[in-house]
Amino acid sequence: MAISNPFRRKPIRATEVAVETQTEPAKTHEVKRGFAFYVEYIAKDKPALLGTVIIGAFLVFALIEGALQEAAALLHQSPYNANLGTILLSSNPIALRFSEQLLPPSFKNFPDLLLGSNFQGQSLLSSILYATPHDAVASLLVVGSAIFIGMFVGTSAGYLGGWTDEVMMRLTDAFLALPAIVLAITISVLIGGGFTSLLVALTVIWWPTYARFFRAQALTIRNKGYVEASKLSGSGWLKILVRHIIPNSVDPIIAYATLDMGTVILTYATLAFLGIGVTSGYPEWGYLSSSGLQFFPQQWWYSVIPGVVIAVVVVAFTLAGDRLQDLIGGRITY
Amino acid sequence: MVSNFGFFVTRRAINALITVVLLLALVFALLHILIPSPEAMARIIVGNPRASPGITASIIKANNLDAPLYVQFFNYLWNTIHGNFGVDTQLHIPEVDVLKEYLPITLELVVVGQIIGVLIGLYTGAIAAANRNRAPDYGMKALYLTTWSAPIFLVAFIFQLILAYWLNLLPASGVVDPILYAPHYVTGMPLVDALIAGDWVYFWSALQHLLLPAFTIAVIGFGLVTRIERSSMIDALDRDYVKLAYMKGLSKRKVVWGTAFRNALIPIITLVALLFATSVGGSVIVEVVYHYHGMGFFTVNAAFNYDYTAILAFTIIIGISVIAANFVADLLYAIADPRVRLT
Numbered sequence: 001m002a003i004s005n006p007f008r009r010k011p012i013r014a015t016e017v018a019v020e021t022q023t024e025p026a027k028t029h030e031v032k033r034g035f036a037f038y039v040e041y042i043a044k045d046k047p048a049l050l051g052t053v054i055i056g057a058f059l060v061f062a063l064i065e066g067a068l069q070e071a072a073a074l075l076h077q078s079p080y081n082a083n084l085g086t087i088l089l090s091s092n093p094i095a096l097r098f099s100e101q102l103l104p105p106s107f108k109n110f111p112d113l114l115l116g117s118n119f120q121g122q123s124l125l126s127s128i129l130y131a132t133p134h135d136a137v138a139s140l141l142v143v144g145s146a147i148f149i150g151m152f153v154g155t156s157a158g159y160l161g162g163w164t165d166e167v168m169m170r171l172t173d174a175f176l177a178l179p180a181i182v183l184a185i186t187i188s189v190l191i192g193g194g195f196t197s198l199l200v201a202l203t204v205i206w207w208p209t210y211a212r213f214f215r216a217q218a219l220t221i222r223n224k225g226y227v228e229a230s231k232l233s234g235s236g237w238l239k240i241l242v243r244h245i246i247p248n249s250v251d252p253i254i255a256y257a258t259l260d261m262g263t264v265i266l267t268y269a270t271l272a273f274l275g276i277g278v279t280s281g282y283p284e285w286g287y288l289s290s291s292g293l294q295f296f297p298q299q300w301w302y303s304v305i306p307g308v309v310i311a312v313v314v315v316a317f318t319l320a321g322d323r324l325q326d327l328i329g330g331r332i333t334y
Numbered sequence: 335m336v337s338n339f340g341f342f343v344t345r346r347a348i349n350a351l352i353t354v355v356l357l358l359a360l361v362f363a364l365l366h367i368l369i370p371s372p373e374a375m376a377r378i379i380v381g382n383p384r385a386s387p388g389i390t391a392s393i394i395k396a397n398n399l400d401a402p403l404y405v406q407f408f409n410y411l412w413n414t415i416h417g418n419f420g421v422d423t424q425l426h427i428p429e430v431d432v433l434k435e436y437l438p439i440t441l442e443l444v445v446v447g448q449i450i451g452v453l454i455g456l457y458t459g460a461i462a463a464a465n466r467n468r469a470p471d472y473g474m475k476a477l478y479l480t481t482w483s484a485p486i487f488l489v490a491f492i493f494q495l496i497l498a499y500w501l502n503l504l505p506a507s508g509v510v511d512p513i514l515y516a517p518h519y520v521t522g523m524p525l526v527d528a529l530i531a532g533d534w535v536y537f538w539s540a541l542q543h544l545l546l547p548a549f550t551i552a553v554i555g556f557g558l559v560t561r562i563e564r565s566s567m568i569d570a571l572d573r574d575y576v577k578l579a580y581m582k583g584l585s586k587r588k589v590v591w592g593t594a595f596r597n598a599l600i601p602i603i604t605l606v607a608l609l610f611a612t613s614v615g616g617s618v619i620v621e622v623v624y625h626y627h628g629m630g631f632f633t634v635n636a637a638f639n640y641d642y643t644a645i646l647a648f649t650i651i652i653g654i655s656v657i658a659a660n661f662v663a664d665l666l667y668a669i670a671d672p673r674v675r676l677t
Contacts, residue, residue: 174356177656178649181615182633186645189637190368266485270619273487274634289487297499307488314483
């Protein structure tokens with residue numbers, strides 16, 4: 001199916017146009033297609049390359065760490081002793097070490113105290129690394145499902161037009177009118193705490209933007225020749241949507257989605273900062289920051305360092321997404 | 335063209351109204367999906383999870399909780415339109431009184447923060463555009479990409495740490511010095527009320543307490559303004575009238591700020607409405623970190639005390655004000671650029 005891999009489909013004319021107008025490659029330079037094109041394009045910009053490397057490291061580490069934690073849970077290993085989930089870390093971020101409370105960042109015991117320790121003596125470095133899977137899963141899953149929902153709502157609204165369009169877009173407006181953080185607080189508190197309900201809440205507030213994007217895309221694509229041809233050959237609207245409109249509108253969304261994954265991490269951290277969706281005994285970037293609040297002016301690094309880590313990861317997503325947006329800039333309308 | 339403009343305004347007003355009704359329906363649906371049974375709702379209204387069946391039955395009867403859903407929805411719509419949000423389950427006073435107390439404080443914070451943010455954004459955006467692809471441009475880009483990506487609480491921490499705790503320039507937390515008497519309630523906004531009462535000591539204290547939170551909101555929000563201002567400024571600087579201004583012998587400073595800047599302002603208008611929503615969301619965190627007791631602070635407290643009426647009231651009020659802001663932005667945009675009216 002064309003939808004399974006958006007990079008491999010045939011009409012990528014716009015990317016080639018972008019290369020010709022922006023960098024004017026020499027005649028011997030072969031224009032790469034699909035994924036290789038994106039890699040090469042990003043590698044030309046140093047900050048974006050740095051961002052991509054950070055994102056890659058973050059995602060790979062989160063994947064391995066998450067798998068190890070799951071394995072440890074499956075083997076019923078106690079979280080208070082060294083277990084599979086902590087073998088990559090310098091110390092166990094869940095076990096209590098009251099002899100090492102609130103130590104400032106230092107090279108002592110390298111690398112365990114590189115970022116200091118918290119009020120239970122747990123190393124901040126280990127806690128931050130231990131919490132990566134949640135942030136990675138949140139960003140991937142929320143953006144992924146938001147794209148999926150927004151894709152169907154947006155393209156069908158844009159393609160069908162008329163009353164369907166009006167109703168769907170007013171509903172989208174109603175969702176968009178709600179400030180994200182407030183609605184997420186409302187939903188996750190009403191559903192009840194926990195990671196899963198937080199993911200649901202984030203998805204509920206995330207899809208309307210994508211619905212808008214996909215609608216704008218569908219409005220331009222629905223008048224193209226191949227859509228007309230497909231309609232004349234007797235295809236139903238659902239088939240046209242899945243075969244033509246969705247595959248051709250997914251491309252510009254990639255840049256925005258990259259930027260957006262950073263925003264999801266930011267919102268997730270903000271909610272965790274308020275203590276929403278936090279499981280007790282499991283460190284969370286935002287929650288680490290807010291638990292340092294009571295020691296704030298004296299042990300300032302305790303609440304500032306997790307915040308800086310969040311900022312670094314989000315900046316990485318912003319740099320890569322910004323570079324991709326430059327590429328797609330002329331093609332997206334919203 | 336008057337009828338054209340009138341048509342545009344009516345169309346937009348109807349759209350905004352429909353959106354408000356849908357918003358209310360959304361909140362109502364959310365409430366009833368999550369709290370399906372009348373008994374559970376009654377227990378929340380009483381504020382006691384172990385209320386006896388007799389009490390819940392009387393509450394259900396008093397509040398019409400067992401009526402069909404559409405009747406309940408119209409009751410709810412009717413009540414909300416008349417400003418009746420129910421009784422706060424935490425404080426046991428009408429929700430309107432709570433809103434009267436806390437909402438103006440948040441509004442003042444958000445409006446001041448947003449004005450500062452837009453000013454910073456306009457300034458940095460114009461500088462970036464005037465020095466396109468040179469050091470100041472890249473500097474501004476690095477600056478706004480960083481502040482854009484930084485968590486709000488980090489920005490708040492850093493401001494608080496450096497300006498309040500290390501340099502002792504501004505107070506670290508609170509709305510106003512707690513030993514001062516509040517002026518007579520007129521608008522609920524500390525600054526405005528102090529001005530009306532002529533209480534300069536209170537005004538000065540409230541202003542000092544306002545600056546750090548407002549700047550935090552400004553710093554997280556200005557990046558978008560910078561970005562749009564930069565591109566619209568670049569657009570304006572390429573126009574013929576700018577070349578004419580240069581040819582007349584005006585200095586670069588005068589051309590950038592006098593000629594191009596004024597023409598590049600138009601796209602910012604719609605952005606302000608968009609920023610309003612993010613600023614309100616941001617104000618929740620800012621209020622928590624600075625102990626600035628506004629609606630955001632109250633909502634977080636309400637969330638942990640299962641005070642549903644407060645959360646829903648806040649959600650509705652903010653949603654409606656965002657829709658209103660969007661509507662006003664559309665109108666301003668149509669006045670500034672008549673071509674928009676055709677769509």
